[in-house]
Amino acid sequence: MSTANRKYKDSVFVDLFAEDEKAKENFLSLYNALHGTNLPLSCPVENIRLDNVMYMNIINDVSCLVDGKIIVLAEHQSTINENMPLRFLQYIARLYEKLQAPTDRYLRKLSKIPAPEFYVFYNGTDDYPETAILKLSDAFITKPEQIPLELEVKVFNINKNKGAEVLSRCKPLEEYSLFVEEVRKQMQLDSENGFTNAVKICIEKGILKDYLQRKSREVINMLVAEYDYDTDIAVQRAEASRIAFAEGIEQGFSDGSYQKALETAKLMKQANCELDFIMQMTRLSKEEIEKL
Template sequence: MKKHNRRYKDSVFVDFFSEDRTAKANFLALYNALHGTDYQSTAILKNIRLKQVLYMSFANDVSYLVDNKIIVLAEHQSTINPNMPIRCLEYIARLYEQFYKSKEKYSRKQLAIPTPEFYVFYNGKEPYRGDSLLKLSDSFTQTHDEYALELSVKVVNINYDKTNEILKLCKPLKQYSLFVDAVRRNIAVDKEHGFEKAIKECIQNDILREYLQRKSKEVLNMLIGEYDYDTDIAVQREESFDMGRLEGSLQAKLETARLMKQANCEIPFIAKMTGLTQAEVESICNG
């Protein structure tokens, strides 16, 4: 796969719905689809996106103030992260800090704050049911009938499917879903040139044509950045799994050695049978 000198920290998803010159129109169509509204003017939208919060070094979020609501969107192309409610809580707290001066929070007058809504758009490879909710209370150590603090994140599967209702209602999202599908198919066949082929295929098939014709180089770099990020995360998860497996194996060996010592086995024999060093076995015996 080709490497580019410039690393884009935004994804195609973020650019298409938050940064590009057509982003507000794309987001408005999505907002209408989510809420059953028919707004026509993007003047009602205010982009209030925070940089590099949800994903730290790789920002993959979209935030708008619209209709007295704060809409926060995030895209997941891998497995759904169950900690999204916690991350969204941190995110909305930082957003609210921008709305009011510190002194206003101590006023006797109750502040009126925009209502937050959180969405995760999932287009990963693993099967995932349609719509579901991730709740902050799912992480609480104790359960109660009522919670003093709750935050819900709606997960929406946007993988291309002719029966997917949200894709029927929002053309920009449908086009984006088709684009992701094309990228996935082409990169699976040709890792070296898959991104370029996907872009050409979409332009030929009138999928995000104007956007891709205008920004093909930027999109290519963003795709490479996304691919590198996903690869890094996968490696980290695999390393974490391997480390946990190694630690578990060591603990099993140590427990076996302890039991063998209790059975009056000789230290050299214990070391030979468990694969531990004699020093490790002796430390167990002396512990």
């Protein structure tokens, strides 16, 4: 199913559903779970993912053309970004440019295009409902009675304790959720060997067993890349907050900016940033950070 020339390490999620030798089987299992269909393995699936576009903007994506639809899947292991609808809008516009011949837009006859669907799978540690809908129109400064442009993103919380129904219908997604849970647990126990231990334990438990047996070293490398990336994002957010604080000092330290500092510090703690660095970037005290 892989057609793109990767310029960076994929996440395990992307590899499972877009790049691995069994990615097509996994993707169709997920598609059928989302739609209540039974598309066979012989059904055409085209990987139409755009290089780097989503990854460089915080998320890693799977984008496929199947059954007359463009299915865009994304994974979040940290706080859900409420700007996802706008970013998906920018992404789908680029995909349509890629799929459609430049001359088609000038034809008098209607040029048919595949319908898009957008999904985010959340497996972070913050409390989040089993399912949610994010709408582009929620970002509009003024919202007219007739919405001229709308884009909806369906969010699934795939943490096992949330019991999202889609997990029971898609074994690869369910096992991926259990894998992430084990990685998180082992990294808390042993930050140096956590990734390796998690892979070994999941193989023993039969979680993504075939996949992990075939690609254990690659998976560990992908986990390291994801971990480094999450740290980088936390630092970027902290820097943005630091700038915002500097601009807001003259106006006073508002409740909103303080809450944002706490959220940023929490993300940086999850990314194992040094305490002194978190204090410097958020301007919170040691005691405030240790309470998170």
